[in-house]
Amino acid sequence: MKTQKTITAISLIAALFFVGLPFSSASAEEILTAQEHLQLAKQHEVLLKEAEVKLAQHQAALEDYESRSFYYGRKGLDFQSHEKANIREYEKLVAENKAQAAIHYKLAGESQAPQFVSGNIDNTPAN
Numbered sequence: 461m462k463t464q465k466t467i468t469a470i471s472l473i474a475a476l477f478f479v480g481l482p483f484s485s486a487s488a489e490e491i492l493t494a495q496e497h498l499q500l501a502k503q504h505e506v507l508l509k510e511a512e513v514k515l516a517q518h519q520a521a522l523e524d525y526e527s528r529s530f531y532y533g534r535k536g537l538d539f540q541s542h543e544k545a546n547i548r549e550y551e552k553l554v555a556e557n558k559a560q561a562a563i564h565y566k567l568a569g570e571s572q573a574p575q576f577v578s579g580n581i582d583n584t585p586a587n
Contacts, residue, residue, distance in 0.1 A: 526540075
């Protein structure tokens, strides 16, 4: 009984060692260059713009519902709560992608700050 517990304990320790081994240190292949950070920042900006477009679409749909809720019938409240949930998710995506793009620009050593869209979707300046 005692030897079985010892063998089990040793095998668990060995398994944990081999599972944790790949994560123990960063290798040369895992370190990103400045160019790769710039590329990742640009990818996050593309995702940011896509999320902003989707966010604007869901906000427009919600505004349409709120102005003419009587057109939607019984399913109107479901539609309203679904659109509000979509808006929350896309706002979270926008914030995450902005943060990730800023981090990658910083890691790339870019002296200029990222140029995020601050106006409306149709590229008119915000008031």
